[in-house]
Amino acid sequence: MKRFFTIFFLAIITVIAFYVSGIISVSPSPYNGVAKYMVDYTIQKTHALNSVTAIVFDFRGYDTLGESFVLCTAVTGVAVILRKAVKGGRKDETK
Amino acid sequence: MSIVNTLVIIGMVVCAIVTATVDDVLSCIISMGALGSFVALEFLLLHAPDVAIAEGSVGAVLTPVIFIIALKKVKGGKE
Amino acid sequence: MKQNKKEKKEKKAKNIIIKCGCDFLLPITLVLGMYIILHGHLSPGGGFQGGVVVSAAVVLVFLAYGNDGIRKTFAPDKMKVTENIGSLMYTFFGLLGILMGANFCRNAIFNIGNPGDLYSSGTIFWMNFSVGLKVMMGIGFMLIVMLRVLDVKNE
Numbered sequence: 001m002k003r004f005f006t007i008f009f010l011a012i013i014t015v016i017a018f019y020v021s022g023i024i025s026v027s028p029s030p031y032n033g034v035a036k037y038m039v040d041y042t043i044q045k046t047h048a049l050n051s052v053t054a055i056v057f058d059f060r061g062y063d064t065l066g067e068s069f070v071l072c073t074a075v076t077g078v079a080v081i082l083r084k085a086v087k088g089g090r091k092d093e094t095k
Numbered sequence: 096m097s098i099v100n101t102l103v104i105i106g107m108v109v110c111a112i113v114t115a116t117v118d119d120v121l122s123c124i125i126s127m128g129a130l131g132s133f134v135a136l137e138f139l140l141l142h143a144p145d146v147a148i149a150e151g152s153v154g155a156v157l158t159p160v161i162f163i164i165a166l167k168k169v170k171g172g173k174e
Numbered sequence: 175m176k177q178n179k180k181e182k183k184e185k186k187a188k189n190i191i192i193k194c195g196c197d198f199l200l201p202i203t204l205v206l207g208m209y210i211i212l213h214g215h216l217s218p219g220g221g222f223q224g225g226v227v228v229s230a231a232v233v234l235v236f237l238a239y240g241n242d243g244i245r246k247t248f249a250p251d252k253m254k255v256t257e258n259i260g261s262l263m264y265t266f267f268g269l270l271g272i273l274m275g276a277n278f279c280r281n282a283i284f285n286i287g288n289p290g291d292l293y294s295s296g297t298i299f300w301m302n303f304s305v306g307l308k309v310m311m312g313i314g315f316m317l318i319v320m321l322r323v324l325d326v327k328n329e
Binding site for chain 3: 043045046047048049052054056062064065068069071072074075078079082084086
């Protein structure tokens, strides 16, 4: 019975995934508002040729700020959890 | 869709199936690294070199190294 | 005793291929990573990608020389401080917009130089540099700590 339910729900999920991807690939992409502004005014507003970097570091500056703080938190967590390894690198404590 | 694109996608699927089904953990990690490099190649073929650099260095180098360190620390999961 | 020496020699001969390969790849990795960081606004790449490529040097040094080589080469305490300096640099260049009379994270000095030059796009260049510094030091520190776990004994 459990096996039947597993296969049944997997089949439903597969059908929905194919249906949604078909809709997405057919429907026209919305090209107005802020996306159009970013594509049109990248070189005028930022003088950067690589538009991906211009969007990440200029139009979406808050996003990158939060991302860098996420990395800072990850490094702090590693240094706290593995503090025996951080301490073990000193010369007086090895051997 | 060209032939190279199709071959890369077939390689991705084969690597993912090998990763999920193989018994040895070290072979699993190595095939996951191969999956990462296939994904990077696919991004490069789809004209996204930004994402390809990040995926190629994170998915093919850093993740297998960290998993191999963990595997070596627990001595293969045997003891 | 004699056999022990022979085994050591064999181990050395096995390691020399990896050592030469890593010595050959290390400068290429460092120069390519710094190129990706500094040319982030002209060519594909940016701070995060270049930083990750540079921090792979830790793995190369570990493969060639082991944990002793890492202990001789890198200084993790200074790396931790440098990572925080990168974060503060990013915040300062965000605040530069407020100091120049606009909103936060505004590119207030974008019209220095022509588009296409190396130093051209104002704060984007400096933000790229600070994020690259931050990512390479942060991931390098994480890798060094995780590799040192292999030396620490249980209990």
